Amino acid sequence: MTEQDGVLSDITVLDLSEGVSGPLCAKLLAGMGAEVIKVERPHVGDESRNAGPFPNDDPHPEASAAYLFLNMGKKGITLDIEADTGSSILRRLARDVDILIESHAPGVMESRALGYSDLEPINPGLVYTSITPFGQTGPYRDYKGGDLIIQAVGALMHPIGLPNKEPIKVGGSAALHSVGMSAFSGTMMALYVRDVEGYGQHVDVSAMQTVTVTQIHASIHHQFGRIPTRRESTLVEAADGWVNPGLEIGVQEDTWKKVCDLIGLPELADDQAFNTREARRTNQQDLLAIIGNWVASQPKEQIYHTLQGLRTIAGYVATVKDLRNSEQLQYREFFKTIDHPVAGKAVYPGVPFSIDNNPMTQSRAPLLGEHNLEIYRDRLGYSGEELGRLRSTGIV
């Protein structure tokens, strides 16, 4: 039993999903103590095994960073659910699990008699979470889309970027991650209902809908007559990178005077162009030009600490390297070194929450089919001979 005993340590999850969102959802469940069995296509595996980046840029299906990160803490089996034998094995597995996560296009699971309505009769308590770009219903249900597309249709990206240039998406695969997080929340909601009421249900997670929830300004601003537009960057270049001085919203009234003293321009303290939060926002670009000289002479992280000391909401643009060196994150032991038989030792970001001051569990991602024996022989009771037959026919 883990430190998180009682949160999800009694829960088993079948993870049939691929890519980013579904695997992240299942990974978060594993982090809370659930046993997660990841079901992959024989020989091929999850598409993220090809995504990289790879150690020394040398592609290897067991060493893709995307796969290694998104599948931490899971057991791995292979199963060809397109074959009838495979789909009936999956139904056997689904009988005794609590949660199933899948990310096929709408209709695909149903076509293999693995849809929610197929599994509900054999496991009425099952929480069945489907994650798709547009959801299970509606005119776009069959449409495809990854991180860029969902940021576009969710009205998140139109106001992001510079004036007179094209809209820009939030970097990395941020939106796909947010969808994994929303799938996690929806799954936990249904699991809670199951515990209280006794019944399972189908959770329909739409990436477009998730992103639309995360657009915080566009829809309400539009309706109240203040159309958000792309505007000039408010980041200022420091000696070694970029900072945001954070002198507007959320700043104490007396902070400005202290900032003026700090940057050696005390006469600005009473300048009406800057001496209120609102004025500083209105004259933002002038303000940034004025403090630019001071900023340019110093390292970004030092500026961050100095300005935060004056109760601003200053930030510095931290790179992944800066974050690895962050005292705050080191204090919190956010990063973990984890070994992997193929990829070797690497430093992984951890889980962003703790319960009762116990951190979540973290262990490496599985090799393709690593737990076949454990699941098929020990859990389902297949003999060595039967398992051999499944192997030779390519089912496993």
Place this chain on the structure above:
Amino acid sequence: MNDLRMNNLALKDLRILDLTQVAVGPYTTFLLGFMGAEVIKVESTSRMDISRGQARPTPQGYRVYPDNDPGERPWNRAGHHIHRNPNKLSLTLDLSTERGKELLKKLATLCDVLIENFRASVMDRLGLGYEVLSQINPQLIYLKISSQGATGPEKDYGSLGSTLEQTAGLASVTGYEDRKPLMTNETYPDPVGGIFNVGVLLGTLRRRHKTGQGAFIDFSQREMTASMLGQEFLDFSFNARVAGPMGNRHPIFEPQGVYPCQGDDMWVAISVRSEEEWVGLCDAIGMPQLARNPRFETALARRRNRDEVERFLTNWTREQDHYDVMHTLQKNGVPAGAVLKGGEIINDPHLEERGFWDEVHHPEAGFYKQVTTPWEFSKSGRIQTTPAPNLGEHNEYVLSDLLGMTSQELYDLEEKGVIGTFPIGAE
């Protein structure tokens, strides 16, 4: 709120004491409200949620008001407040007074969950931290959302979502191909953190359902945002490579980008992930011969000849409506999406058919369409949006009905400024 409850709301028996403000916490609690929880939002007449704006804003300081008119009670009309605080009751309670603290402790005995997103030390300083409240209500689940987490040298640093984009690394990978970082100006880590927290909270609620145990959750928004860069951190660990912005490009897919369409500032996003999708694209734009040209055969080849591919694409998208481009490409199996504006997303036919938007009549702000939930459940319903509460609107319900106070006691509290419905500075 009771009459709005349907029979099968997931969180119908749950009561939440909501001390959150600005965005991340309010997102968590409006989602919990949609699922049927009773959410009591606590503010005070001296410290309103800053989403309500100023009591008497100067035109320079206007937040977003309907028709840009702050009206008589701007704090009840501010767009940010209205959009982030539906499905809640409003209680005012001055927590800097002894009486206010006492009442909050009493309320904590009647609530299942307390959520706050102050700077990390504030609740302890007020004498209302988990140590104290869990003595009074051992079953209480205390969700502490903070910028940096409850511990560490930067725990009391202040942030908005925009700050966290920088300090958590997201800004370092956001931007054009000139590799200058950019902020989203969308305080992105706030709504995302709000959604994530719902799941963490429910984990502890299910444990409590089984064991009766309360819980203390320490949630760091900076860490959540940084965790979105998992593969970038691994790339650094494997290859010492420091990720930077790459515009709308993708390391593998080609072409991928945003292309101009007919109309003012209209765009469409297109992403070709496989050879099959490339063939679909060539057909859709009426240039099937491109698919047979070896110069564009693979993603790598297309990258080498990117300018040409982009020219073909742009020439085709430029003359069309962005929705039309999306539908044409999707019907050819190519991932594409109109870059929707705020005014378009509220009328999108797909979201409309899925019943995503609620049309709300807010008594002080009029009609508007409200964002609802990222998920649909086959058996658990959600409530129709109840409009964001006016300041102190439910003082009487909470203090009289729940805590059993008399109207004389309420009057005295109001006299002493512990409760009220008018913010200080409004007169």
